[in-house]
Amino acid sequence: MYEKDVEKQYNIMSHFYNVLYAEADMKDYEDEFINQYKEVLKELPQNAKVLDSSCGNGIQATALKKEGIEVVGTDISEEMVKLSKQYAKSNNLSFTTKQLSWQQLPLHFKEEFDVVFCCGNSISHSMSRAEMLSNIKSLYKVTKKGGKIIIDTRNWDKVLKENTRFNTSDVIEYKGKRYIFTYIWNLNGFNKASNVEILFIEITDDKETSCKSLKLNFMPFTHYDFILVLKNCGLKILKDNFHLDADNYSVILQK
Numbered sequence: 001m002y003e004k005d006v007e008k009q010y011n012i013m014s015h016f017y018n019v020l021y022a023e024a025d026m027k028d029y030e031d032e033f034i035n036q037y038k039e040v041l042k043e044l045p046q047n048a049k050v051l052d053s054s055c056g057n058g059i060q061a062t063a064l065k066k067e068g069i070e071v072v073g074t075d076i077s078e079e080m081v082k083l084s085k086q087y088a089k090s091n092n093l094s095f096t097t098k099q100l101s102w103q104q105l106p107l108h109f110k111e112e113f114d115v116v117f118c119c120g121n122s123i124s125h126s127m128s129r130a131e132m133l134s135n136i137k138s139l140y141k142v143t144k145k146g147g148k149i150i151i152d153t154r155n156w157d158k159v160l161k162e163n164t165r166f167n168t169s170d171v172i173e174y175k176g177k178r179y180i181f182t183y184i185w186n187l188n189g190f191n192k193a194s195n196v197e198i199l200f201i202e203i204t205d206d207k208e209t210s211c212k213s214l215k216l217n218f219m220p221f222t223h224y225d226f227i228l229v230l231k232n233c234g235l236k237i238l239k240d241n242f243h244l245d246a247d248n249y250s251v252i253l254q255k
């Protein structure tokens with residue numbers, strides 16, 4: 001099953017995930033996230049409940065918790081859930097977490113969330129159009145009537161147009177070690193299973209290096225198709241900041 005592959009991939013990936021963020025200013029990242037959705041957050045009722053449905057390393061859920069919002073973090077990968085707990089703890093915070101795929105959400109929650117987030121290009125791990133529809137329907141089922149769903153994604157229209165095959169990072173320092181990572185993109189077109197292979201080179205000292213290769217499966221989709229899927233789920237589009245030249249875009253939806 002596709003979901004199981006992605007779950008396994010992120011369980012392995014979790015060991016390197018923080019390296020990808022090592023040079024990012026996490027505070028800036030959190031502030032930017034809160035600022036981007038401040039209008040939605042401002043309208044939250046008292047005792048609102050928010051779900052981060054692919055909480056990953058916990059950066060968005062922690063940012064929400066810092067705003068005093070009750071947040072639940074779920075993710076298909078147990079190891080990513082652990083990362084999110086660690087990140088919250090490093091900020092002297094905690095929130096409820098559960099290892100759950102999007103498909104499993106309606107088995108655990110009712111129509112109870114005021115806002116459901118699906119951030120960081122996570123939805124692209126739906127491996128077919130039908131799977132994406134069914135994943136978003138699951139988010140719909142756990143959202144209150146009138147509640148919001150916020151999804152952000154890489155702009156695949158731009159990615160496929162540019163069709164870059166390789167990206168390599170600069171040398172990154174993390175916990176006393178140095179790393180270089182290279183992305184090798186295996187893009188097969190819109191609505192086709194694709195993957196990115198990430199080569200993590202760990203430089204132990206100036207004489208020794210080791211290399212670990214990881215893969216992440218995803219399916220690129222056009223903005224046009226994505227909007228059709230969202231409408232098919234019965235969602236009203238309140239905001240869509242898609243632009244042909246932007247690397248990412250996000251949509252704010254209402255049930």
Ligand SMILES: C[S@@+](CC[C@H](N)C(=O)[O-])C[C@H]1O[C@@H](n2cnc3c(N)ncnc32)[C@H](O)[C@@H]1O
Nearest residue numbers: 010054056075076077080101102119120122125
């Ligand atoms: C690119 S990461 C983004 C994580 C985090 N939101 C961020 O912005 O860094 C994608 C996340 O989606 C999760 N994911 C992938 N497929 C999922 C599914 N079917 N159900 C729930 N989570 C899923 C992965 O485990 C991973 O943590």
